[in-house]
Amino acid sequence: MKLIFRIEKNNRYSLIPLIGAVHSRMKDVQIFIAKSVQELVKVPPPAVVAYSFMSFDLDQIFKEVHDLKAMNYTLIAGGPHVTAKPYESLRLGFDHIFVGDGEENLLKFLNGEKKIVFDGLKDRINLDDYPPFCAELDLFMxxxxxxxxxxxxxxxxxxxxxxxxxxxxxxxxxxxxxxxxxxxxxxxxxxxxxxxxxxxxxxxxxxxxxxxxxxxxxxxxxxxxxxxxxxxxxxxxxxxxxxxxxxxxxxxxxxRSIVIGAQSGSEGILKKIKRTHSVEILLKAVDLILANGFTPQVDFIFGFPFERDEDRYETLNLMEKLLKMGCKIHAHTFMPLPGTELEQVGSAFMPEWFRRKIAQLSSQGKLYGYWEKQQILSQKLTGH
Ligand code: SF4
Known part of the structure; x- marks a missing residue:
């Protein structure tokens, strides 16, 4: 059997352990890695093509699946979007889908088990039973x-x-x-x-x-x-x-740094997003990290649609405090990911004054991260 992994920069960590699992257990499966459709079609059907993707990759996936289906490839998929939306994913044109842990179920599929949906949510694997990467093919992570x-x-x-x-x-x-x-x-x-x-x-x-x-x-x-x-x-x-x-x-x-999640300076937002820690616990942790000679890199998420200006000011105040203490700020923008509790709350929203403030901190080198790109992805998820 020929098995082609459709690998991209952002799905390597999902696919490499699966490649390791197949390579270590199924010597009769020929494994191919395709970084593009052009590379993929060099392996002619019959062949199985394995995907793993995020929800904001749907446009690209939809087109590829449509084209490959017409060429008679067998298409399978797992990963975050598929796990959150299994039946919607099947309607994209996949022949089999894998939710949750993929290692064991992929082996079952390759051994001939016939199922449309392979459930790796109920049947969880033991990590020790599978390699974390595929050293033989030089695929490390x-x-x-x-x-x-x-x-x-x-x-x-x-x-x-x-x-x-x-x-x-x-x-x-x-x-x-x-x-x-x-x-x-x-x-x-x-x-x-x-x-x-x-x-x-x-x-x-x-x-x-x-x-x-x-x-x-x-x-x-x-x-x-x-x-x-x-x-x-x-x-x-x-x-x-x-x-x-x-x-x-x-x-x-x-x-020399420790990455730690704060996410918001507002106790109200921390409760709504179920962080279960307070600002005080975060500050205690930051003190200890600094006292031990590490630089805390503190994660924040901006743009929760239910954030009010009071919450935004509390977040800005906390960031200023952390910067004075010697922390670095790692900025993210909220994305309403499928399968999460906040899936339906809408895309990220930041008023202009707040956006300008964040952009200013970024241009001063006080804050870094993909928060601008994530705002676009956030809109992509809700279609506006
Ligand atoms: S639920 Fe997600 S964000 Fe929260 S601690 Fe676990 S991995 Fe981190």
Whole structure:
């Protein structure tokens, strides 16, 4: 069988673990990687084409699916949009769709199981059963150390896609795959987690300092030259920051900053978006991060449609305070993602005075991020 992964810059982290799963278990499947349709059609049908995509990629996907269907390819899809809108995705023209965890179900499909919808929401996988990347094909990415999130932020798709029950990859498995990478001169360790300080934690909130210490110690001992933990792409929740965990990671990591989510300076907005922490908890976490010699990079989300000017002023005041303390501000714009509680509230809205203020902070180098591009994507999601 020929299996073509339709890879793009923004779906690599979804597809690479699946490529790893297929490559490690199904030797009779020929794997192809296509970065464009032109590349894809060089592998003629019969072949299966695998997609993973976000909701704002729908226009492009719709066109590709239409063209490839006419050429008799078998089309399958998983990922964030499909998980949130399975039946709508089928109507796009896919033959089979995969919701939630894809690894096990993709193998079942390739082994001949006939289903239209493969449900990876109920049947969750154990991360240790699958590789985090595909070293044999030189497809590397940060290692996913935890899948699922115990929090339920109203704007986030992660609890739907990964589930609310945490599944941690074991220390042995992480070290094993880092050693696999080392053999291919991959000396830098990065991780994916919804909350890296929750690694190994039973409740996903209180840090398991012993597990984090052991993990980082073993990675250093294995020969990793650089370790990045608590920074992109694995930020931390304010509730999980304590002095002990910061002192432990300081012994091993190369990152000088810690990425932490504040999202708003308004207690009212924090409640509405279900952040479950207060501004005070955020400020305590920031103090501890600074006291341990790290620079906090604090995430904010602008443009919740229910934000009032009072909320916006509170956010601006908090950002000014954080900047004076020595933090960096990482700016995002709200996107009403399918499958989230805020899907129906409309696209992001920022009054002109607020937009100008954010643009000014950005031009002064006090704030960075893709907040402008995300405003366009936000509108794309609602069609206006
Ligand atoms: S924003 Fe982060 S903490 Fe909140 S639900 Fe998503 S992954 Fe979990």
């Amino acid at each position: 940060p290692i996913e150390i935890t899948r699922g999130c115990v929090f339920e932020c109203a704007y986030c798709e992660t609890p739907l896609i990964g589930g609310r029950k945490l599944r941690h990859r074991s220390i042995e498995s992480i070290v094993y795959y880092c050693e696999v990478g080392l053999k291919k001169n991959r000396y830098i360790a990065r991780f994916i987690s919804p909350n890296s300080f929750g690694y190994g934690s039973v409740d996903g909130i209180k840090p398991n300092v012993q597990a984090i210490d052991e993990l980082l110690f073993e990675l250093k001992r294995s020969g990793m030259k650089e370790i990045y933990f608590g920074t992109f792409p694995s930020d931390v929740r304010p509730e999980s920051v304590n002095d002990e965990v910061l002192k432990v990671i300081k012994k091993y990591v190369n990152n």
